[in-house]
Amino acid sequence: MTTESAVPANRPPRLTDVARLAGVSVATASKAINGRGEVRAATRVRVLEAAELLSFAPNALARGLLSGRTGTVGLLTSDLEGRFSIPILMGAEDAFGAGQVSVFLCDARGDAIREKHHVQALLSRRVDGLIVVGSRTDPRPPLAGNIPVPVVYVYAPSADPADISITVDNVGGGRLAIEHLLACGRRSIAHITGEAGFQAARDRAAGAAATLAAAGLSMVGDRPYFGSWDESWGRAAARMVVEQHPEVDGIFCGSDQIARGVLETLRDVGRDVPRAISVIGFDNWEAIAAHARPRVTSIDMNLKHLGAVAGKRLFAAIDGAVPSSEEFPGRVVIRESTLPIG
């Protein structure tokens, strides 16, 4: 009962252990495992078997130290709670998942100090690149200091147009929403949305206004109803709209929460959705939109796709390419609160 000579004590196996077990040098073992260099087939098999037996996993630190590449990416988000970051984060993880890349997650909480600190930590760990995820579409200041690795900004673009930003086309989103309401035969359309301080609110409103104008129409009330993003504003604003403009037959809401509030009021005042009036939301937040009564048609911003694209662009940049910024359209997810004609 002698102790198996090549089995290491109580530590992860090293390449040395594999080499010893296979009866070759570490250099040969390395080449066999990585499929590089000239190694005889029989030798390669022997090494691979040894590695398998010890369940050897190469030390990524040593490898990274030598090669300069760590196979590691920093993901800097500004609000982990927010529901915008998560799908983006998932998309990015997807883009990496298949390969050999792992993601460092950091939440800066929208705090510049914390952000700087996290960037430091990430750089000292020699990440190959950074993805910066924002929670609103207003441009954000670019990362401070000179960052020695590629950076891709998602959702919230960098204020510096020279940076790579992957964003949502909110103007187009507003257009899509109005086009859908028009396709439903609606002609008296109001727009109830969130805080005017948000670029997203202004962009969507601009897209909506332009599309209505192109159809020879104007917004009910002549301007968007800016307020807050939540249900109570939807309830209050809807009440105003139906009282002041009883002819309204379509409402474009800046968020699904607003849409739910709007639906509630319409129900209270006896307006039938979608027969008498159509309602469309924004964000396609499943939990909110898909469980209302009736279920809410909404604009989906394809955030997961956005994240995936960001991941791919970052890869490209790491490999030396110079990707440019991109803006992606949303799509209409039709549910029961709108009734397309035909």
Next chain:
Amino acid sequence: MTTESAVPANRPPRLTDVARLAGVSVATASKAINGRGEVRAATRVRVLEAAELLSFAPNALARGLLSGRTGTVGLLTSDLEGRFSIPILMGAEDAFGAGQVSVFLCDARGDAIREKHHVQALLSRRVDGLIVVGSRTDPRPPLAGNIPVPVVYVYAPSADPADISITVDNVGGGRLAIEHLLACGRRSIAHITGEAGFQAARDRAAGAAATLAAAGLSMVGDRPYFGSWDESWGRAAARMVVEQHPEVDGIFCGSDQIARGVLETLRDVGRDVPRAISVIGFDNWEAIAAHARPRVTSIDMNLKHLGAVAGKRLFAAIDGAVPSSEEFPGRVVIRESTLPIG
């Protein structure tokens, strides 16, 4: 205009650069920067100034390779979309944030293969420990293979009682909900909840039943109404309950979504909440509970705290301690759907 001799080309500065600029050896520079060993005050200052000037950040790979500690933790979640993982994840990040630890995020999507793959990747990067976050409270199989670092399971406990699991006391949560309804003077209480296949549903129901029994009462309908976790089940079940048991004056819902559905039905049938009947939800999902009309009292599971505790216990385990499993109580967040007496 000679090139500053100590300024490196176009690469991150190394300790060598700092040492050269300060006119000392790398050994001394290292000691000065880390506050270790005997370094004369004047020398230390000179080194620190040089480091500052070059904005030197030590290469964590090299450091980790030597010390065996990477200051890195793996966070393995099974559903990033789910709203349970996120607060936990935030709490854990908080627990680490202040220190020198960074978090590797991986989403296994509930897929065992992918999970194994991610664990491999994390181990090859020599994480110091692992946190495994589940999305439902049913025990999960422990990580396969022998993991050479400490592991802490959160929310979903490991099926192996020898592992460290940090969980929510769902039985206690059921008790809290019923106690609150009793404190509101309610005596005819129904329980509408999600799928019976979920341990969480069964635990909460058990806690509720026990508490009612201790008060000499029984559940309206004599058993919980198991169904699904969403609003439509809340609507349907509430209709059944008020028709078959018109005496009902309190409803404990297994989720805030169910509670919203229940509220809608009660409104439709003209039952006044909270005067004629009290409703309490579970999860305290802000977006759902805090925007209903009336706003929903709910049980909060303190998930963020759970994550923070998991982080701390992992630290302790890394430092050689042997923490044990812990179960944490929830708390009642009172809103408008219940009206406490007095």
Next chain:
DNA sequence: AACACCGCTGAAAACGTTTTAGGATGTGTT
């Protein structure tokens, strides 16, 4: 003036891998 001692600094080894350059072995050619 010789000695011990203290405070500070530097040379070198170590962590585990990849890569380069060169060595050993064997095969075919003259």
Next chain:
DNA sequence: AACACATCCTAAAACGTTTTCAGCGGTGTT
């Protein structure tokens, strides 16, 4: 039999840091 040449393998250097140990100069003691 000597040579050129593949083929396969190994020794050693390198990545950037921390740590150990020895050395060096200066100070106080005898």
